[in-house]
Amino acid sequence: MTKAEKVNDILNILEKHFPDPEIPLHHKDAYTLLISVLLSAQCTDVMVNKTTPKLFKQADNPYDMLKMSVDEIRDIIRPCGLSPMKSKGIHGLSKILVEKYNGEVPNTFEQLEELPAVGHKTASVVLTQWFGLPTFPVDTHIHRLAYRWGLSKGKSVEQTEKDLKRLIPKEKWNKAHLQIIYFGRKFCPARNHNWRECPICSKYMRKELRD
Structure with missing residues (x-):
């Protein structure tokens, strides 16, 4: 499987579980x-x-x-x-x-x-x-998941952001970052994580991170 095929599969899984992710912070403007x-x-x-x-x-x-x-x-x-x-x-x-x-x-x-x-x-x-411009916000949670799934080896959120922007189509950035956040909360918590039951980790989690 090529890297592009892997990324596409991950995006399809994210889309299946969170097709319409809402902005989690309440706001009006x-x-x-x-x-x-x-x-x-x-x-x-x-x-x-x-x-x-x-x-x-x-x-x-x-x-x-x-x-x-x-x-x-x-x-x-x-x-x-x-x-x-x-x-x-x-x-x-x-x-x-x-x-x-x-x-x-x-x-x-x-x-x-x-x-x-x-x-x-x-x-x-x-x-x-808010403005709908193509950016890819990366916090520590997305940084952790990108490494776990083998999408980045970045030692910093800055490098991880560059890697994800390179791998994920630009038109999907805005939605994908929200999908990863919600997916991580449900399937990939930092603690008590059962990778075998995670739709993405069960397929792509780095070998050195498995039990």
Whole structure:
């Protein structure tokens, strides 16, 4: 089996199990998505979705967010962890959006990554899930699965992103990254993973990782 055939088979399996993956973070526009993704760093989507309603009730746009103090933001987002850094980032990026972009979220990597607390992965998620641009966000979970399935030997998420972009057709990037996330949660957890019962791992898991 060629690498292309393997990738195509994996994509077909993902499509079979998750044909219509939804964006896991609740949002209504680019700004609320940006804030939600920022909060999801080292935090579960479930916890983010429990936390953001209270935050967005007070401020669901950068103008209202600036009316809140960093301390007020931190108190609300505390359950998401890293609240000192995240609250400063949320307040700081809101200020830039108001002053530089008329309150709108920009749609380029360069502009997004200049915002406080916004890294490459956060920018990638916003660009693909809101603006529909072809990016392939890679977090530690996708990084782990790509290695497990033999799609990348990357030592970093950056290298894994390059490998997946090279192997997966560009028109499938936006959907595939969500499918991998959902598939990993259901079939490929980091702990207590039974590779024999996983539709992908049972066929393609690296030999050195098997029991």
